[in-house]
Amino acid sequence: MTETVTTAPAGVADAGARRRLAHVRWSDFSLVPVILVLMVIGFIVSPVFLTSDNLISVIQQSSELSLLVLGQALILICGRMDLSLESTIGIAPVIAMWLVLPSEGGRFAGLGLLPTWTAIPLCLLVGVAIGAVNGFLMLKLNVNGFIATLGMLTMLRGLHVGITEGKSITEVPESFRYLGKTDWLGAPAAVWICLTLFAVGGAALAWLRHGRALYAIGGNPEAARAAGIRVDRITWAVLAIGGLLAAFAGILYTGHYGSVAATQGNGWIFQVFAAAVIGGISLKGGRGTLFGALTGVLTLQLVVNVMTLGGVPALWNQFLNGAIIIVALVISRFASGEKQD
Amino acid sequence: MSAAPALDARGIVKRFGPTLALDSVALTVRPGESHALVGRNGAGKSTLVGVVTGLHRQDAGTVAFGGAPAPAFGDRAAWQAKVACVYQQSMVVPDLTVAENLFLNRFEGGPIRWGRLRRRAADLLAEYGVNVDPDVRARELTVEQRQFVEIARALSFGARLIVLDEPTAQLDARGIERLFTKLRELQAQGVAFLFISHHLQEVYELCTAVTVYRDARHVVTAPVAELAKDDLVAAMTGEAGAGASWHAGARAVREDAAPVLTVEGLALDGEFEPVDLAVRPGEVLGLAGAAASGNTALGETLAGMRRASAGRIAVRGRTVRPGSVPHALDAGIGYIPEDRHRQGLVPQRSVAENATLTVTDQLGPWGTVLPSRTREFARSMIASLDIKTRGPGQLVSGLSGGNQQKVVVARALARRPVALVAVRPTAGVDVKSKEALLAVVRRVADEGNAAVIVSDELDDLRVCDRVLALFHGRVVAAYDSGWSDRELVAAMEGVGERP
Numbered sequence: 019m020t021e022t023v024t025t026a027p028a029g030v031a032d033a034g035a036r037r038r039l040a041h042v043r044w045s046d047f048s049l050v051p052v053i054l055v056l057m058v059i060g061f062i063v064s065p066v067f068l069t070s071d072n073l074i075s076v077i078q079q080s081s082e083l084s085l086l087v088l089g090q091a092l093i094l095i096c097g098r099m100d101l102s103l104e105s106t107i108g109i110a111p112v113i114a115m116w117l118v119l120p121s122e123g124g125r126f127a128g129l130g131l132l133p134t135w136t137a138i139p140l141c142l143l144v145g146v147a148i149g150a151v152n153g154f155l156m157l158k159l160n161v162n163g164f165i166a167t168l169g170m171l172t173m174l175r176g177l178h179v180g181i182t183e184g185k186s187i188t189e190v191p192e193s194f195r196y197l198g199k200t201d202w203l204g205a206p207a208a209v210w211i212c213l214t215l216f217a218v219g220g221a222a223l224a225w226l227r228h229g230r231a232l233y234a235i236g237g238n239p240e241a242a243r244a245a246g247i248r249v250d251r252i253t254w255a256v257l258a259i260g261g262l263l264a265a266f267a268g269i270l271y272t273g274h275y276g277s278v279a280a281t282q283g284n285g286w287i288f289q290v291f292a293a294a295v296i297g298g299i300s301l302k303g304g305r306g307t308l309f310g311a312l313t314g315v316l317t318l319q320l321v322v323n324v325m326t327l328g329g330v331p332a333l334w335n336q337f338l339n340g341a342i343i344i345v346a347l348v349i350s351r352f353a354s355g356e357k358q359d
Numbered sequence: 360m361s362a363a364p365a366l367d368a369r370g371i372v373k374r375f376g377p378t379l380a381l382d383s384v385a386l387t388v389r390p391g392e393s394h395a396l397v398g399r400n401g402a403g404k405s406t407l408v409g410v411v412t413g414l415h416r417q418d419a420g421t422v423a424f425g426g427a428p429a430p431a432f433g434d435r436a437a438w439q440a441k442v443a444c445v446y447q448q449s450m451v452v453p454d455l456t457v458a459e460n461l462f463l464n465r466f467e468g469g470p471i472r473w474g475r476l477r478r479r480a481a482d483l484l485a486e487y488g489v490n491v492d493p494d495v496r497a498r499e500l501t502v503e504q505r506q507f508v509e510i511a512r513a514l515s516f517g518a519r520l521i522v523l524d525e526p527t528a529q530l531d532a533r534g535i536e537r538l539f540t541k542l543r544e545l546q547a548q549g550v551a552f553l554f555i556s557h558h559l560q561e562v563y564e565l566c567t568a569v570t571v572y573r574d575a576r577h578v579v580t581a582p583v584a585e586l587a588k589d590d591l592v593a594a595m596t597g598e599a600g601a602g603a604s605w606h607a608g609a610r611a612v613r614e615d616a617a618p619v620l621t622v623e624g625l626a627l628d629g630e631f632e633p634v635d636l637a638v639r640p641g642e643v644l645g646l647a648g649a650a651a652s653g654n655t656a657l658g659e660t661l662a663g664m665r666r667a668s669a670g671r672i673a674v675r676g677r678t679v680r681p682g683s684v685p686h687a688l689d690a691g692i693g694y695i696p697e698d699r700h701r702q703g704l705v706p707q708r709s710v711a712e713n714a715t716l717t718v719t720d721q722l723g724p725w726g727t728v729l730p731s732r733t734r735e736f737a738r739s740m741i742a743s744l745d746i747k748t749r750g751p752g753q754l755v756s757g758l759s760g761g762n763q764q765k766v767v768v769a770r771a772l773a774r775r776p777v778a779l780v781a782v783r784p785t786a787g788v789d790v791k792s793k794e795a796l797l798a799v800v801r802r803v804a805d806e807g808n809a810a811v812i813v814s815d816e817l818d819d820l821r822v823c824d825r826v827l828a829l830f831h832g833r834v835v836a837a838y839d840s841g842w843s844d845r846e847l848v849a850a851m852e853g854v855g856e857r858p
């Protein structure tokens with residue numbers, strides 16, 4: 019520190035602290051006051067709001083969505099996008115179950131090819147495979163990522179409907195149920211897993227060389243390549259991780275509700291993008307943090323919760339949801355003082 | 360020249376917050392004159408351009424065009440009829456045709472009549488002798504043709520003063536020649552140019568008068584013919600300038616030592632033909648060549664950005680895997696890319712992050728990157744390269760051009776390369792930074808490493824111990840230190856005889 023020419027020796031310690039503070043990007047915290055305001059409103063609207071049961075259920079309900087946001091945030095930071103995540107959350111459990119469930123006896127006729135314990139690994143593998151196919155389309159064939167993953171979204175949704183013949187599967191393997199239903203230390207396992215994954219992801223982005231590389235790739239892929247970063251390989255890995263997280267979200271969701279509906283995940287991708295962008299992730303890549311993304315998810319979920327407690331008719335939910343996204347977007351735009359792109 | 364000056368700016372003061380960007384400066388450009396405005400980065404040139412093109416409002420002082428006071432601030436249409444600026448970054452829409460670009464947002468009422476539009480565009484281009492087909496898309500034009508189109512567009516608004524901001528930065532020598540020829544023709548028609556350039560040679564070639572700013576103040580205005588190059592540099596830097604004809608002296612190149620970097624039969628289809636190189640410890644090799652000569656492609660191939668179609672590259676006798684930047688880095692090849700905006704920097708990230716991008720594997724155990732060690736590393740780089748920054752955490756986009764380029768150099772030096780490949784390392788930086796950057800390259804070589812400078816800038820090539828000139832993908836000439844400008848330029852242009 020002594021060789022810095024810009025600071026006088028007397029102010030070194032002070033300047034050091036201020037410099038560390040300068041590294042904190044306030045835009046990543048722009049939604050925190052919004053969340054606090056929402057909590058105050060929730061408290062005024064209904065005394066039930068501030069009970070731990072209610073708050074835990076808010077987090078529980080946002081856990082699956084937040085995993086998709088986590089995956090999407092990583093993909094967006096390295097300058098890509100993946101719309102097919104919302105289909106992966108449905109198709110990955112379906113394929114796993116299709117392969118392990120017996121061909122006779124249940125309402126849903128599986129293939130019974132593999133033992134039941136393989137359900138979770140299979141499901142995750144399907145997620146990775148979908149991410150890898152997306153990567154192949156974008157990185158090897160160099161097709162437009164938006165349209166390629168839009169095609170994957172539609173195709174996988176169709177595959178889901180085709181395999182299940184449009185019906186829900188209700189014979190869910192025990193391992194799925196365990197993860198979806200168990201409580202650890204007084205909160206659902208899904209909540210802990212989710213928070214852990216966000217923490218791990220955030221730490222990786224902050225302190226791992228491959229994590230830091232995502233910002234370089236998203237910010238300027240050519241510069242990253244010239245600096246010796248294996249751009250394609252890392253992007254591919256991130257897309258696979260995105261698929262993996264979506265498949266894992268599928269496991270939690272399926273386990274929690276004890277069935278897979280033909281529409282599982284349908285339409286979520288809009289919420290995923292909305293949460294990521296109001297959380298400060300740039301659609302052009304290279305900017306944003308996972309903490310920001312998490313606050314984005316929580317903001318959207320809290321709004322829904324407050325509206326439900328406030329007795330807003332369910333028929334108006336969709337309208338209000340859209341309106342809230344736009345309001346949150348404008349708030350985070352001005353709270354952070356940065357242009358969103 | 361009794362006519363009122365095309366531009367007369369007096370006593371211009373401009374503040375940005377606490378910074379005084381212009382301290383009552385003056386500038387007068389006569390009709391039909393090419394007037395150079397030079398100064399180091401931060402001298403106030405861009406701010407003045409902003410004021411005289413109506414983008415900034417001055418805090419004090421007056422601007423007049425052709426004797427009439429400048430239009431009201433914010434009246435874009437009126438400003439357009441007085442003055443136009445051709446920027447470094449092109450302002451044409453690449454996917455529209457030339458004709459449409461020329462009349463963008465100036466179509467006649469009612470539906471667009473394309474035939475008429477094309478005829479008007481053709482007339483306009485013919486009037487100023489611009490030989491461009493109005494039907495081609497703007498992206499298919501060369502850089503200087505795009506500039507011609509922008510100039511023609513500006514003139515068609517009625518402007519008689521054109522500001523050219525670093526117009527030659529992306530041009531090769533031929534493009535520059537065509538641009539200058541066109542500018543001289545237009546001057547003869549009474550158009551005045553304000554020419555902003557770091558390239559003093561061009562100032563002497565094109566301009567009749569020069570104004571020097573330093574630290575927001577006006578230093579001198581003089582006819583170019585009366586100001587010697589050394590005096591001009593002295594006016595810019597405020598100190599006696601080093602002679603521009605400086606050459607690398609007899610260096611301690613160990614002739615007998617084994618080469619650090621060897622290249623055998625390296626070729627890339629469509630770019631350059633098989634070439635052999637050997638760069639010894641302590642040697643700086645120059646690869647001179649104009650834009651399409653293949654020298655840039657050769658530099659990029661050495662750095663692993665491109666995969667050669669034949670031949671091999673070896674560092675200290677060990678073959679480097681072709682077409683892989685990570686392997687080239689591990690072999691000890693450092694790379695300063697051609698365009699810092701395209702390949703050099705991640706603009707939204709900090710100086711520290713950009714400078715350590717190549718060494719993220721050395722900043723902590725088990726693949727971690729510790730922020731403290733990153734800052735530490737960046738600080739030592741900032742100190743050793745004298746990068747002007749508020750600190751390692753500053754966003755790199757907030758630095759001046761010369762300092763941004765130093766960050767790119769820091770990134771290349773971070774791994775302590777044994778062979779440094781620098782492609783046009785001083786493009787778009789001021790005189791002072793230029794000297795510093797070239798000294799760094801020289802220093803790397805003097806420490807017993809090899810360095811390769813790929814450039815068409817004579818000043819870059821002067822620090823080289825040996826220069827190879829490329830033309831259309833072939834090495835056409837080789838020079839030891841002490842070549843004359845004329846013979847090297849002739850070789851790069853393909854008009855020199857083979858030695």
